[in-house]
Amino acid sequence: MELTETHTLPVAHQQTWDALNDTDILRACIPGCESIDPDGENAYLVALSAAVGPVKARFKGRMQLTDIDAPRTYTIVFEGQGGAAGFAKGNAQVVLEADGDAATKLSYTANAQVGGKLAQIGSRLVDGAARKIAGEFFRRFSAQLSGDNSAGPAHGDAVTPAATEAASAATQPESNETADGTSDGDTKKGKKSWTAWISKS
Secondary structure, three states, rough: OEEEEEEEOOHHHHHHHHHHHHHHHHHHHHHOOEEEOOOOOOOOEEEEEHHHEOOEEEEEEEEEEEEEEOOEEEEEEEEEEEEEHHHEEEEEEEEEEOOOOEEEEEEEEEEEEEEOOHHHHHHHHHHOOOOHOOEEEEEEEEHHHHHOOOOOOOOOOOOOHHHHHHHHHOOOOOOOOOOOOOOOHHHOOOOOOHHHHHHOO
């Protein structure tokens, strides 16, 4: 699967970069995201719930930031397991360009492979779900950056109710522990922005 898109965001270049490297903002904007926790230099453990067609699961994975050229570009290398639902792995190159003084053009190209039940339901459903999740992310991300925190999940989103909880940063139920087994309260205490980790590299 390959996904290429460009979005224009209503904020300045540096502010967009900083927001993309803020784990609290990303956790609130990624549909179904439960946790994003540091796991070494420029690496993070991620837990999220999602539905692709008839397949619903809670995925745990890891992503690594490589080829970092702040504040212009980086590449995300990711892999995740969803139990019986299958797995996903791949990479995404993200590029930011200033579009005047108060807007930024964000472009990305993502390549991914899926296995298990995800591969069995067909590439059309997988591609469609990926585009829908990406579209919802940028809708929430733009709202966060423009100060409109009222944006919630769009009707009919292909994500579980955990997306609503993640968007409001509510405490997850006990069954939704973070990827490393810590509670959500412990996660918040350990939050660090990607920018802080990137600066160490």
